[in-house]
Amino acid sequence: MHVLEAGEPGRPCLLLLHGFPELAWSWRKVMPALAGAGYHVVAPDQRGYGRTTGWSADYDGDLAPFRMLNLVRDQLGLVASLGYGHVEAVIGHDFGSPVAAWCALIRPDVFRRVALMSAPFAGPPALPEEDPDRPPAPDIHAALAALPRPRKHYQWHYSERGANENMWRCPQGVHAFLRAYYHMKSADWPANKPVRLAGWTAEALAQMPTYYIMDLDKGMAETVAPEMPSAEAITACRWLPDRDLAVYAGEYDRTGFQGGLQWYRCRTSGRFEAEAQVFAGRTIDVPSVFIAGASDWGIEQVPGALRRMRELACTKMTDVHLVEGAGHWVQQEQPERATALLLDWLDKTRG
Template identity: 65%
Template sequence: MTTLPDIPLPAGIRSRYVDGINGLRMHVLEAGFETKGRPCILLLHGFPELAFSWRKVMPALAAAGYHVLAPDQRGYGRTTGWTADYDGDLAPFSLPNLVRDALALVSAFGYRQVDLAGHDFGSPVAAWCALIRPDVFRSVTLMSAPFGGAPSLPFNTVDAPAQPAAEDPVHRELAALPRPRIHYHWYYSTRGANDDMRHAPQGVHDFLRAYYHQKSADWIDNKPYPMKSWAADELAKLPTYYVMDLGETMAETVAKEMPSPAAIAANTWLPDSDLAYYSAEYRRTGFQGGLQWYRYVTSGMLNSEMQLFSGRSIDVPSCFISGKQDWGTYQRPGVFEAMQGRGCTKMLGCHLVDGGPLGAAGAARRSQPAAAEVSRRRRSGLRRRHRLVTRH
């Protein structure tokens, strides 16, 4: 077995492997493990991220009294037992199976109930964990990606004429714009996306540097606002890391916004020494494991499978944290608003953090000031949850 290099972790965090997690050998970062009997919080990363993305949040949560678990999720990093075959079965990367991964992990650690937080693509996984198993996932913090609820089933259609399955026309309309575009989910679902990034002309390290920079509050053009509709002319207003120029790769897209050497040297929330771990891992594994999640979404499997929960909502105490400069809050029109209504029935608050790297959730999750913010919101939410429980 190849020996992997040590992970540059802060004091108080250890790396370990747990076998037998829904068919995986799961790599987990752990904090607050010294004292038995602590409540557990599970942290789920997004794309293109790793468990390492939570390294600055974990000590703050451990200091708040938690046993903190952050896994490399299925398809990522040092977790093994999955295949990166583009033509392989997508079922292992389905949301129900990702929920099984989370459930199996906390069960292996001996927990019947845990608190939960997810960022980016980890946010919908966390949301579905809380919706499907509220008995286990007793509270949820969603970051960057809001959750609008379960997909609806056709209703009261007995006497209506049969309708063919509707195709979303927005993708054809995006391609037909005077400046042709493609939504990044659909680009990520193409056969070439993995190689485009793994073999980026600028190298994986500089690709990730530009990608993280453009999605952070350090990029001055991140000035999000609610989108009016899911229509091509409206979606075309999104930054090119979300709605790309058709024919360009993601590596080409973000290369245009590569920060200067001076800006990189001055970066405190993601110094090159930390970025080197991400780039080494993605050079080793490629990106296809994470891209399979997007392929599951664009295949239509998500809607058809999760209609099983039509009409259900997240009924455990919930909160949402993002950045005022994070487009993730608004990239899907209406979802942020739906989350605060039918999506989450015990929404304790939505917190959009401003300023510096704190202004975008991806950067915020990697920054020390944001660690304190997440911990503070979590403690406040737990106190409010206690009041809700005792009141009922």
């Protein structure tokens, strides 16, 4: 595992888990301040990403190493390799948020606090035996495709064979693709004004931007390309200057995106749902906090998840913060505010 570190080993440890399409590099702006507060801060490139090795990008290969329980196992192994019996907190953003949540759910003795960022955690999947008369869920994909403007869900698109090539070999190149993608999901994109969705229906989901509910005939590269910011806007972008974006682009240009896409395939295939149901009804009982951008549609993409997280899944959630001036990339767009919220939470839940 490739890791970035800040602070002295042996101090109380914080473990930071990134999402897609990011790297440990996404924590670069908050790590120094967390270390300055007395922590040893560790951020790995997770399985399938960056300079961490030992995984396969073969679409036809074994998906089991990318399933959630094994991602938790990866973090247990990292903590042990660093010589710690526990970490003070595990902090996850985007797809790193459910990994952090599952770490705290399964091993609260090791992961003693959890901060979730941008992706609410609604709890483990329920046992179907608990509600045997519940009618089957409607085919959301057929309903999306049947809309007057035919649509599809991005997670199922990411699970398709061609999704990696669409982004990796796109005409505009990886650097320009990522620039448009990060821009479109940030507070800089004026259409990011999330609203509460009525439910898991095609009509409700279609209110979300096309980076979540895509046009049926487009890949992600074609979806974000029209929103490429101008040269002037790129120069003025203080939260993601081109030199920082080049780190992401260089790594994804080298590895492609399939390692991260395998995570989505584990989710959408349903292959590992049964083993997750072993934890049905279990709650996160360590201190927790949720932080997201006020302009982030991610907090609404699963209708009701935010409420279930606060009321059911996390029994000791102290705060929910929606940060103004931030979209999906909250710790990059507003690092000072995100760091202050984390440090305040760590201080008041100490011990």
